Amino acid sequence: MNADKIEVELAGSGSVLFPKGVSVQEILSGQDGGGRDGFIAARVDGELVDLSTKLNKDARVEGIRADNAEGLEILRHSASHIMAQAVKALFPDAKVAIGPAIENGFYYDFDVEKPFSPEDLERIEAKMAEIVAEKLEFHRREMPREGAIQFFRDRGEPYKVELIEGFDGPIVSFYEQGDFVDLCRGPHIPHTGFLKAFKLTGVAGAYWRGDERNPMLQRIYGTAFPDREALKKYLKFLEEAQKRDHRRLGKDLDLFSFSDDVGAGMVIYHPKGALIRHILETFEKREHLRRGYHIVVGPTLLKTELWKRSGHFEHYRENMYFTEIDGQSYGIKPMNCLSHMLIYKSKIRSYRDLPLRYFELGTVHRHEKSGVLHGLLRVRQFTQDDAHILCMPEQLNTEIQGIIDFVIEVMGIFGFSYEMEISTRPEKSIGTDADWERATRALMGALEDKGIAFSLCEGEGAFYGPKIDVKLRDALERRWQCATIQCDFTLPERFDLTYIGADGNRHRPVMLHRVILGAIERFMGVLVEHYGGAFPTWLAPVQAVVMTVTDAQLEFARRLVDEVRNAGVRVDLDDRSEKLNYKIREAQLQKIPYMLVVGDREVAAGGVKPRRRDGTQLDLMLPGGFAEMIEKECLEATKGRIGLGIV
């Protein structure tokens, strides 16, 4: 053993001896890509460190490049420091807050007198380019906690002081590049020249520490990539996502609209949008009946007294609308559970009756804050595919598993991938700890039994119980909650729901609140983006359009439309005196699944040669054969649930 040497195990190339105090950079320089700018940081014994880190003992070393998730995060985090440096250079009075890497980029929060303008962003971006060109090294420094507090106090950075005051450890680290110093755990890229492709993407207000009682800071968003090509690809993705935006497609495909005159957050369904919704609802009713649910309908207005009994008045009032009738206060329902419980209570229940599953396509109103409204994805009036299952505690696991199966099957039909989360007790809530514990365990147990992975969100549950949330993604990869399963021991208690058990005594049932699609509005919005407006045939409001080549085929075309429509296909006729190309283009832009061109050849043959939306041309078939083909396609896509003639 040589006391001056350390043994370094390099990923992929075995152990090598180096002198003590060697830098990670030197160790990796012999590695593939290490000689140039390949590595931006390293992992030493499992921990991410700077390349400048010096090693004094045996270690395992692995280089980190900018082209994987960890490397990207380091790159973007460094980009946020460079941006902060640029902002401080241009706006010396700006106070820096925090600036992390996030999913698709990074941001940095600043406290400034005047909010940043788009022109400011350009200047900041230009300044960043200068800093990058200077190739300033990132230096890591460490300082005792007290000294660090003093340091930032002297520099007039109150937010940094507040951050350090919240730290535990005796030593804090920070990074310095040029004249800019920032509190930071690191690691960072070796020097600013490693930032090869970046772009500032926007400004927004953001509360300090995410609390609306705190002052609002100005947040600048940006993104960074290993090279210009990757950045271009990302910007291209954003462009493509815009084309899939459901608000854009909702207009282009004439599905729905909003009106200033009506008010914010209220959807107006046009014929095609309403038809899609109708198909979804028919699908839902069938699926629920198949699974032993009872369809019910409750009122929209319920006396405020009842909302007080349920706890909604206390815990959910700010989201509710109230009105007065004959001197009596009423609340517009934000949830459907109350009338379902009243149905349960309408007579004495036996354990033999359980589980009871009440399903309602229930339209609810919630006063969402104006700033959160977002197309169909966040509205103030929406319809839930809501159900409440009342069961015995010992039936809970089976019922929850049944719901999970239901969700998985439905999401499979639409082709969605999803993420599951369990949310636990929030601060503002009702019920005993023991009930919450039982309920949370029931939800987790069911997911575990099915071997489904989930993440945990502490304190994110509903006020009456914990829940499993299922999140889908929109075109911009933002996650939206759709399905949710909520376990509730509390409302049955408050409404004194009981059943007679086998022992002849009264017992308390448990209630599950659950939705599968969630809000029909939101689900449709995500659905539009998921399909990019090209709905599968079973959901397409118009499944086929018949188009004549000349007026000579009009009579045949009309008979064809009649026959196919009678068979249950949703078909339109385009008999305008336009050229075929024009009609096809229009049908294509409307993303209609099938086009039936009718010319003299089709008239002579008495059949059609369908052209699919993707451009493929099918062989000649009889009108009846076409309808059969559509039906088969719909049934296959929906596992036999939806065929023709649904409307």
Place this chain on the structure above:
RNA sequence: GCCCACGUAGCUCAGUAGGUAGAGCACUUCCUUGGUAAGGAAGAGGUUCACCGGUUCGAUCCCGGUCGUGGGCUCCA
């Protein structure tokens, strides 16, 4: 609700150093009857530029407020 930006014909947008508005597409009419992603011509279309006030001889343009939209924050299906 908070921060910023925005709100001109059905849609996408242009415009005016403040002097009562324009294009393309769509629409209507006419010509064209043409086989797989835009044929041609003419016309109509804005209670005058989201709404309400203010400044001004005069406001779509400047100021204030309201409503709405977008990107975020907070919150949530």
